[in-house]
Amino acid sequence: MAAGLVISAPASGVGKTTLTLALARAWRHRGLNVQCFKSGPDYIDPAFHAAATGRASVNVDSWAMDRGTILHLVSRGRDADIVLAEGSMGLFDGVAARGVCGTGATADIAEMLGWPVLLVIDPSGQAQTAAAIAAGLRDYRPGVRLAGVVLNRVASPRHEDLVRRALVDAGIAVFGALPRHAEISLPKRHLGLVQAEEQAEIGKLVDEAARFVAEHVDLDAVLRSAAGWSPQPAASGLNVVPPGQRIALARDAAFSFIYPHMLEAWRAAGAEILPFSPLADETPHASADVCWLPGGYPELHAGRIASNARFRDGLRAFAETRPVHGECGGYMVLGTALIDADGIRHEMTGLLGLETSFAKRRMHLGYRLAALAAPMPGHRSGARLRGHEFHYSTIVAQPDTPLAVVHDATGAVIAETGSQRGYVSGTFFHLIAEDR
Template identity: 90%
Template sequence: MPASLVISAPASGVGKTTLTLALARAWRKRGLNVQCFKSGPDYIDPAFHAAATGRASVNVDSWAMDRGTIAHLVSRGGNADVVLAEGSMGLFDGVAARGVSGTGATADIAEMLGWPVVLVIDPSGQAQTAAAIAAGLRDYRAGVRLGGVVLNRVASPRHEDLVRRALNEAGIKVFGALPRHAEISLPKRHLGLVQAEEQAEIGKLIDEAARFVAEHVDLDAVLHSAGQWSPQAAANGLNVTPPGQRIALARDAAFSFFYPHMLEAWRAAGAEIVPFSPLANEAPDASADVCWLPGGYPELHAAKLAANARFRSGLRVFAETRPVHGECGGYMVLGAGLTDADGISHEMAGLLGLETSFAKRRMHLGYRLAELAAPMPGHQPGARLRGHEFHYSTILAQPDTPLAVVHDATGAVIAETGSRRGHATGTFFHLIAEDR
């Protein structure tokens, strides 16, 4: 049975991803097969997990997914030696209203699967108070079991000693303490970490993180704290209908935000994926029966996308007879224009009238429940789609017919309804699952 752990923290930005990658690579170097998962709606971290382990990682999400779907997804860890689930935000952070099987909090996954939690604690600017925080997290929810703590960014041996003593007095195991180490810092941009595929030295960075963590953390003690997890047979698989039999999928640095479980589900259902690169001025394959543009960073590549006439004209020709769908950044590219951070407006595909601006930045973040008013590829009117929205672009114009009535996690109706015109549809949220 695999040893299983959840890596979490009191808040974002404490070092969960770095510790997860380091542990995964360190144990892999010992000859263990490691399977990672990501709790919550993050489409960037799974690629880092795959780089560290050599195994594909997928998201598990208690707000958007039912228990059967989660059981199906985590069952891939049944043949691993170690299973690591990286949390998002703080351990108990989720939305106010319960979704399908929880609020989206990492604690939901830890309790549902019975996996102990390793907390990453950054005691910067404090000492004994770090123990109070860890003890509070340990005791907050009875069904969540704390395995121990890894301290990150300790200032000095004296600082470490103060925090360790307090944690020991609270009955909390300390697996190790990491001093600051710039060489293992992962670069960031406005939507999170710079993607793994954009970092040529990512393998060396993970190796250095593994070496550093192995030097300062008792890996055997961490592994000993893990739960012995026996995967349960899932009653059902993923409730995902592919948008077509042969799918032209935009895939490059501008179109890379896509949940791995969705792509796997499409393939499992018999769909064929035909990737193409808009940044390389490629058009969707003419033999495909649907085109899908995922999110990504089109705002960083707006000038090049606008100049790539073959891509834009090929997309327009495709949309004359077959459906084209865009998510978030893909939706923006299907629109009439995109204004970049410098205030320069760039002409996009023009399949929809949407106009967006990255110069006028305002964060849009949160879970979304959309009730379709019209069909979109793979889904019929009336379908209830669960997804997540995260972008900084401002809508300047959204003149087309709304695609859906969209609610946030509290049930409030929001303005980002998506659009439809002819064969083109688009949404600002990234699809995670459909309600059964």
């Protein structure tokens, strides 16, 4: 029987990912099989989980996915010794309006699965108040159970003692306290952590984090706090139709933001994925019947993409006879031009009229519900798609036929409608699931 545990915190930036990776690697060093998941729409963290555990990690999302889909995804942990679900933002942070089976909050997943929550608390600038915060989180929602706390970035032994005593007095278990340790800080950029595949030393970094956490955290006590869990077969699996039988998938440092469960669902449905690298000036495979450009960081590589004539000409030729779809950064590359943060205009593929700019940064962040006004690969006109948008670009021009009517999580209509022209389509949101 596996044991399940949710790792969460009062807020973002407290150290959830580092602790998750460290615990996973430390237990793996002890010979345990560890399975990780990511609660919420984060497409970067699952790759770190896989690097730490040697097992693929996927996202589970209560706003975009139904209960059957979530149970189907977590059932992959049935042969693990310990299953860790890393949360997003703070424990109860979600959107105001309920989605398919929740608000997207980590607490939804903890309650649904019956897994207790290990809180990461950063008591910087406070002492006993940290216990009040932990107690408030413990008591906020009856269906969510607190396992205990790991303190992160404690300033001194005296600081740790003050916080630890207050937590114990509040009836909250303290599994350990981590002093500040800059050597295990994960590098970041504007959309989150620098991707795992871009970090040559990621293995050493995770090993150091595991050593450090094992030195300061009672790993046995944390393991005992996890809930015994025997996953039941889900009544339904993933509601995902592959966009084609042979899918040319852009895959490199500029095109990597696609949810792992989507790729798995495509393969499970019998599709073959044919990766190619636009940064290496490669073209979609000639035998492919559809091309998919996921998001990523095209703004960091815009000059190189603009100069890769073989890629651009090959994609244009492909789009004359077969469907091409782009998400977020992929959508931008399908457009006419991308203006980078320095104000330099780079020619993109010109398959759509979209022009975007990073010269004046504006964050676009949140869940999206799209009703398709035209078909796109894998989805009929009228389909309701759920996804998530996160980027810092602004629209200079979006002249083509709108692909969808898009709402945010509050139900408000937004301007990022996506576009469609001929065989080519694109959206600013990253697809998570289609409503059944």
